[in-house]
Structures are given as C-alpha cells and as structure tokens.
Amino acid sequence: MTHKQYTENNGISQRTAAYRFAQCGVGGYSADKELTQSEVDDLNARFGGAQKQPRKVAQRSVSIPVTAAQIEPQQKAQYLPQVVAQKAKTSAQSEPQKANRNIEKEILFWSSFAITAISILLTNSGLFVFADGFGILAGVMFGFSLVSAVVVARNSDKQETSEKALDVVLYLEIGACFLHVFTFHYALESKITLSDGWLLWIPSIVLSVCVAVMSYKGVELVRNYNVE
Secondary structure, eight states, rough: BHHHHHHHHHHHHHHHHHHHHTTTTOOOOOOOOOOOOHHHHHHHHHHHHHHOOOOOOOOOOOOOOOOOOHHHHHHHHHHHHHHHHHHHHHHHHHHHHHHHHHHHHHHHHHHHHHHHHHHHHHHHHHHHHHHHHHHHHHHHHHHHHHHHHHHHHHHHGGGGHHHHHHHHHHHHHHHHHHHHHHHHHHHHHTTTSSSGGGGGHHHHHHHHHHHHHHHHHHHHHHHHHHHO
C-alpha cells in the first residue's frame, strides 16, 4: 500500500498522513513510497483502520409551520374564481328583480300621485261652488296640507312622524268626504231627475266615500311598499 493509497482509503489529507507517519516512525510522506505491513498495523492500531464510507441517512420530511398570512393568499387564489362566479350568478338573478321593483315603484308613485291630485281638484271644485274665490283659497290650503302629509307619510324612514302624517291624510280625506257629498249631489241634480230628490244623496254619499277611501289607501299602499 502506497502513501497515496493510504490517504485515499482513510479519506485524509497528505498533511494528516504525514503527521500520522511521523507519530509512528514511518518517515516523511511520499506518494509512491510503499508502507510495510508492520507500519500499516502500527498506523491502524493507533489511528484506526480505513474509514468506512459514510452511511446514508434516510431523509425525513420536516413539516414547516405555515402561518395564517401565508394560507390566506392561497385560499383567496383558490376560491376567487368560485366567488366571482357566484357574484356573477347572483347579479344576473337580481337584475330582473331590481328592474321589476323599479317598474313597480314608478307605477305606485304616479298612480298615487294622480289619485291625490284628483282628490285636490274635487275638493277645490266643491269649495269653488260654495264660496267662489274664497273657496279656491281654502282649496289651495287643503292641497298644500294634503301634499305635505302625503310626502311625509310615504317616507317609511321617518317612522313615528310618517305614521302621524298618514293620520293627517286620513283626517283631511274624511273632511273632504263630507264636502264631496254636496259636490256630487249638486252635479247629479242637474243630470238626473227623480220623483224623490232625497234619493240623489245615496249615490252622492257612495261616490264621496269611494273617493276618500281610494285617496287614503293609495298613500297607505305606497308607504307599506316602502317599508318592505
């Protein structure tokens, strides 16, 4: 065994081999110089035999803790397409419903507005018949009061104030109902001739009650719709 072979078999450097040789009286290191069996035995006895190849150790998987900050972006990336698809589906479903609700609100607003306007016109007509110009002034006051009460009554966000405004609408319509009786009687008297004149009061009362109820219920319907 040469000096070079000894270093290779033991996996040591030339400097380490020279140190070992000096300790065992082998002499200086020379790559091609042969070691005698007794020198090999002395070296092995003092420094051990040739080193074995290092044993391979099976690698174990090590779990690395993952923080919530690292998981959240992964979850977002995983579920983002699903969330976007769900939002698109919900939006597609809600569009027709929103369009239908907008149409309903328009119909309710304008129909209720028309009913209120007709009620004001009927009241002004009756007051004009009975009091001419002064009746018109009273009718204008009635109109402004009714419009103000209707606007507040429709606003469901006002809660208690809205309920009180709805009561004001009721009181105004009840008062107008009594006036409408005479207005309708005056109009029917010139159109219908009956043997008993008092019979004209029956259709006059029925028409007056219908006008008052329709006007009040129109406002109440809009308010209840806005609450929902």
